[in-house]
Amino acid sequence: MKNTISQRVADFLKNFPPFNYLEQNDIEVLSEQVSIIYKDKGAVIFTENEETHDSFYVVHKGAVELLKNQKNDILDMCDEGDIFGLRPLIAHENYKMEARTHEETILYAIPIAVFKPYAIKNSNVGSFIIESFASNTHNPYSKSHRGKLYGNAFDDESNADEVIDTDNKILDLQPIKYSKKIITCSRATTAKEIAVTMTKKNIGAMLVVEDMLPIGIITDKDLRNKIVTGEYSINTTADVIMNSPVITYSKKMTITQAQMAMMKSNISHLCLTKDGTANTKAIGILSKHDVMVALGNNPAVLIKALKRVKKAKAIKPIRAKIMQLLQGYLDQNIPITLTSKIITELNDACIKRVIELSLAKMKTPPPVKFSWLALGSQGRSEQLLHTDQDNALIYEDVPEELQEKTNNYFLELSAAVNKGLFEIGYDYCPAEMMASNPKWCLSLNQWKELVHDWISKPGKDEVLLSFIFFDYSLSYGDRDLANQLSDYIFGDIDANPIFYVHLVSGALQSPSPTGFFRQFLVEQDGAHKDFFDIKRRALMPLADAARVLILSHSVKGISNTYERFEKLAELEPQNKELYLSCSYSYKALLKFRTKQGLLHHDSGQFIELESLSKLEKVKLKRTFKTIKELQDVISMRFNPGKIAL
Amino acid sequence: MTIKQKIIESLQILGILEEPIDESLNIPIESARFVVLDTETTGFDYDADRILCIGALVLQNGTINVQDSFEHYIDQEHFDKSSVEIHGIIRRDVLNHKSEIEVLQLFLDYLGDSIIIAHHTKFDVTMINNALERNGLDKLRNKTLDTAVLYKRTLIKSNLLQYKDHYTLDDLADKFDISKKDRHTAIGDAYITAIAFLKIIKKLKEKNPIMLYHLFR
Numbered sequence: 004m005k006n007t008i009s010q011r012v013a014d015f016l017k018n019f020p021p022f023n024y025l026e027q028n029d030i031e032v033l034s035e036q037v038s039i040i041y042k043d044k045g046a047v048i049f050t051e052n053e054e055t056h057d058s059f060y061v062v063h064k065g066a067v068e069l070l071k072n073q074k075n076d077i078l079d080m081c082d083e084g085d086i087f088g089l090r091p092l093i094a095h096e097n098y099k100m101e102a103r104t105h106e107e108t109i110l111y112a113i114p115i116a117v118f119k120p121y122a123i124k125n126s127n128v129g130s131f132i133i134e135s136f137a138s139n140t141h142n143p144y145s146k147s148h149r150g151k152l153y154g155n156a157f158d159d160e161s162n163a164d165e166v167i168d169t170d171n172k173i174l175d176l177q178p179i180k181y182s183k184k185i186i187t188c189s190r191a192t193t194a195k196e197i198a199v200t201m202t203k204k205n206i207g208a209m210l211v212v213e214d215m216l217p218i219g220i221i222t223d224k225d226l227r228n229k230i231v232t233g234e235y236s237i238n239t240t241a242d243v244i245m246n247s248p249v250i251t252y253s254k255k256m257t258i259t260q261a262q263m264a265m266m267k268s269n270i271s272h273l274c275l276t277k278d279g280t281a282n283t284k285a286i287g288i289l290s291k292h293d294v295m296v297a298l299g300n301n302p303a304v305l306i307k308a309l310k311r312v313k314k315a316k317a318i319k320p321i322r323a324k325i326m327q328l329l330q331g332y333l334d335q336n337i338p339i340t341l342t343s344k345i346i347t348e349l350n351d352a353c354i355k356r357v358i359e360l361s362l363a364k365m366k367t368p369p370p371v372k373f374s375w376l377a378l379g380s381q382g383r384s385e386q387l388l389h390t391d392q393d394n395a396l397i398y399e400d401v402p403e404e405l406q407e408k409t410n411n412y413f414l415e416l417s418a419a420v421n422k423g424l425f426e427i428g429y430d431y432c433p434a435e436m437m438a439s440n441p442k443w444c445l446s447l448n449q450w451k452e453l454v455h456d457w458i459s460k461p462g463k464d465e466v467l468l469s470f471i472f473f474d475y476s477l478s479y480g481d482r483d484l485a486n487q488l489s490d491y492i493f494g495d496i497d498a499n500p501i502f503y504v505h506l507v508s509g510a511l512q513s514p515s516p517t518g519f520f521r522q523f524l525v526e527q528d529g530a531h532k533d534f535f536d537i538k539r540r541a542l543m544p545l546a547d548a549a550r551v552l553i554l555s556h557s558v559k560g561i562s563n564t565y566e567r568f569e570k571l572a573e574l575e576p577q578n579k580e581l582y583l584s585c586s587y588s589y590k591a592l593l594k595f596r597t598k599q600g601l602l603h604h605d606s607g608q609f610i611e612l613e614s615l616s617k618l619e620k621v622k623l624k625r626t627f628k629t630i631k632e633l634q635d636v637i638s639m640r641f642n643p644g645k646i647a648l
Numbered sequence: 649m650t651i652k653q654k655i656i657e658s659l660q661i662l663g664i665l666e667e668p669i670d671e672s673l674n675i676p677i678e679s680a681r682f683v684v685l686d687t688e689t690t691g692f693d694y695d696a697d698r699i700l701c702i703g704a705l706v707l708q709n710g711t712i713n714v715q716d717s718f719e720h721y722i723d724q725e726h727f728d729k730s731s732v733e734i735h736g737i738i739r740r741d742v743l744n745h746k747s748e749i750e751v752l753q754l755f756l757d758y759l760g761d762s763i764i765i766a767h768h769t770k771f772d773v774t775m776i777n778n779a780l781e782r783n784g785l786d787k788l789r790n791k792t793l794d795t796a797v798l799y800k801r802t803l804i805k806s807n808l809l810q811y812k813d814h815y816t817l818d819d820l821a822d823k824f825d826i827s828k829k830d831r832h833t834a835i836g837d838a839y840i841t842a843i844a845f846l847k848i849i850k851k852l853k854e855k856n857p858i859m860l861y862h863l864f865r
C-alpha cells in the first residue's frame with residue numbers, strides 16, 4: 004500500500020545507484036516493501052558465514068562497517084545511501100564479512116525477491132551490480148585494494164572535479180578528487196604563456212599535447228629549474244623544456260600504486276590516459292596533492308579540504324580522517340602535547356568552518372561584532388575525541404531598542420551552528436550549555452552582570468558554572484570581546500576574594516580515585532558499573548586545581564591544563580617539582596583516555612580496568628599520588644574549611 | 649492482612665522492596681509489539697471535534713515494515729476550517745475516505761493487543777475512545793506509553809537546566825535529528841514518534857539495562 008512513509012523511502016532511494024536507474028513508479032512499488040530498521044551503535048547486522056537474510060540493506064542514516072572477523076579488520080565503511088549484503092544474496096552463498104553499525108544507524112532492508120526482477124529487467128541496474136561486484140572480485144579482501152581510485156563514474160566527462168569511487172572507500176571516507184579539467188598546451192607554446200595559464204588556473208603542471216595525445220609535461224619545478232634560473236629565456240617553447248616522454252598510467256590505479264609510481268620516477272604528477280599508454284587520449288592528471296588528500300595523513304591537507312567544504316555534512320568524513328590521524332599519532336607515540344595541539348587545531352578548524360557556513364546562510368551579516376566561545380575541555384584545548392558541545396556567544400552591546408532584534412539574530416545563528424556541529428559529530432550538551440540556549444547567548448554587559456552574580460554570590464551552582472565557563476577560549480569572531488570579559492572576571496575576582504575559597508572547595512570535592520587499600524574505586528551502578536571514571540576521578544581534580552591556582556595568579560590567556568601547570572611551576576619555584584609532575588600526569592591521563600576512547604569509539608570516560616595491563620595500572624596509580632599532593636597544597640593555602648556554607 | 653504481607657507492603661512504600669512486576673511485561677523491549685499512532689483531528693475538543701485520519705506503524709525489535717502501516721482517512725460531517733492549516737486535510741479531498749465505523753474496525757484489527765505509543769497519548773487515545781463509544785464499541789484496553797513522558801526521563805538532572813512541562817514532537821525531532829518533512833500528517837508524525845521512541849530507549853539503556861516493565865513505572 005502506497006503511503007507517506009513509502010514515498011519518503013522512495014525519495015531517499017532515488018538519489019542513489021542503482022535505484023536512480025529505476026522508474027519513479029518502480030521505486031515507489033519497491034519502497035512499499037521496505038523494512039526500516041533501527042540499530043544502536045556497535046550492533047551486529049550479520050556475522051561472517053551466517054546464512055543470508057532475505058533482504059539486503061541500504062544505509063539511510065549513520066554508518067556501517069564491514070569487517071573480516073578474525074582480524075577485526077575494517078574492510079569497508081558504508082555511508083548514507085550505500086548498499087551492503089547484496090552480493091551473497093545474488094551468489095547464493097553465506098555472508099563473507101561481518102556487518103556492524105559504526106554509530107547509531109537506520110537501515111532500509113529491501114527484500115531480494117522484490118528487487119531481483121528490476122535487476123534483471125533494467126540493464127543499468129544489472130550492470131551497476133555486476134560492476135560493483137567486479138571491483139570486489141580480484142581480491143576483495145586485500146589491503147592494497149582499499150584505495151582503489153576510479154569507479155565507473157569516470158566516463159562522464161562533463162564534471163570537472165570527478166568524485167571517484169563509491170564502493171571501495173574503505174578507510175578513505177572522503178570522496179577523492181583528482182583533476183579532470185586538463186589544461187593543455189601545444190609544443191609551440193612559450194614558457195611565459197604556460198606560466199600565465201598555470202597561475203590563472205591555479206595548477207601545478209601542464210600537459211603538452213599533440214593530436215590529443217600527451218607528448219610531454221611541464222611542472223612548477225621545470226619552470227623554476229629551467230626558466231627562473233636563467234638557463235632558458237621565458238620565450239622558450241614548450242618542447243624544449245618539457246619532460247618527455249610522459250609517464251602515463253591507466254585510470255584503474257590504486258592509491259598505493261600512484262604513490263609508488265611517483266616515488267619511483269620522482270615526479271609529482273601522473274598523466275592518466277584512456278588505456279594507460281601514451282598512445283591514447285589523456286583524461287586526467289593526478290597530483291601528489293590528490294594522493295595526499297586521498298590518504299588524509301597530513302593536517303595541512305585536511306585543513307585545505309575543510310576550506311573547500313560547502314556543507315556542514317561534508318565535514319563529517321574529514322573528522323573521520325582527523326580521528327585516523329589521531330590514532331596514527333598515538334600509535335607512533337608522538338608526544339601528547341604535540342598531538343593535542345594538532346588535533347585541537349584541526350577540530351577548531353572544523354568548528355570555524357561550521358560557523359562560517361552558518362553565517363553564509365544567514366540573510367544578513369551580523370549586526371554587530373560577536374565572539375563564539377568554546378567552553379570546558381574544548382576551551383582548554385584538551386578535547387581530542389568527539390564529545391558533547393559546550394559553547395556560548397558574546398555580542399557587542401547595543402542600544403536598548405536594538406537589543407531584541409540583535410539577540411534574535413544571534414540566537415538564530417547559534418541554532419544553525421549547534422545543528423551543524425551536531426551533524427559533524429558533536430552531540431548536543433545534555434545540560435544545554437550551548438549558544439542556542441538564550442541563557443548563554445548574551446551581550447557583553449549581560450555577561451558581565453551574570454559572572455558578577457556568580458562571583459559575588461557563589462553557591463554550588465554558581466561555582467559549577469564558573470568551572471565550566473572560565474575555561475573558555477575563542478573559537479571564532481572578535482578577540483577583543485572575549486578579552487574584555489576576561490579582564491572583567493579577573494578584576495571582579497580580586498574584589499571578591501571569598502570566591503576563591505568557594506572555587507577551592509569545589510575543586511576539592513571530586514571523588515577520590517582510590518580507596519583505603521589503594522584499590523581503584525569504580526562506579527557502583529548504572530550502565531558503567533565496575534568501570535573506572537577517569538574523567539571525574541582523575542582528570543577533573545587536576546583541571547579544577549589548575550584553574551583555581553592560575554586564577555589566583557591572574558594569568559589570562561592560558562586555558563590548557565598542562566600549560567597552566569607549566570606556568571605555575573615558573574611562578575612558584577618552591578612547588579616546581581609538584582606542578583611539573585601534575586603537568587606530566589595530566590598529559591598521561593589524557594593520552595590514556597584518548598586511547599581508550601579510540602578503542603571503544605566513545606568518549607573514553609569510562610575505563611574497563613580488566614582491559615589494562617599491570618604496567619598501565621601502576622602508571623595510573625602513580626598519577627593519583629600527584630593529585631593527592633596537589634589537593635593538599637591547595638587546601639593548605641586557601642583553607643576552605645573556614646567558610647561557613 | 650498477614651504480618652508478612654504488611655511487612656512487604658511497608659517495605660514497598662519505603663522503596664526498599666520493589667513493587668511486584670507484571671510478568672507479561674518482564675520481557676525485553678525488543679520482543680514487544682508496539683503500535684505507534686497519531687491522529688489528525690478537526691480540533692482539540694474531546695466532545696465536539698472528530699478524527700480525520702489515523703496513521704499508525706507497527707514497531708517490533710527496532711523494525712518498521714513500511715507495508716505494514718496504517719493510514720486511513722475518515723469522512724466527517726463536523727468540520728473546522730481553522731485546523732486545516734495544520735493538517736492540510738480538506739473535506740473529501742482524498743478519494744478513498746471511509747466512514748468512521750469502517751476505519752475504527754480496521755484499526756481495532758490492526759491494533760490487536762499491542763502496546764500503544766504516541767506523543768501526548770492521552771489526546772489520541774481519548775479521541776479514539778470517544779469515537780468508539782459513539783459507534784457503540786468498547787473502549788481501548790491496551791497498555792499505553794507516551795514519548796512526551798518518556799523523553800523527560802532521558803534528561804539529566806541538573807539545576808542548570810530549565811525543564812519544560814511539555815515537550816512537543818518538534819522538540820524531540822530537533823533533539824534527535826529526525827526529519828520533520830512529514831510533520832502533521834498522521835503517519836508522518838507516527839514515524840517521527842517511533843524513531844524518537846527508539847532513541848529514547850537507547851538513551852535510557854545507556855543509564856541502566858531495562859526491560860519492558862521499566863517503561864511503565
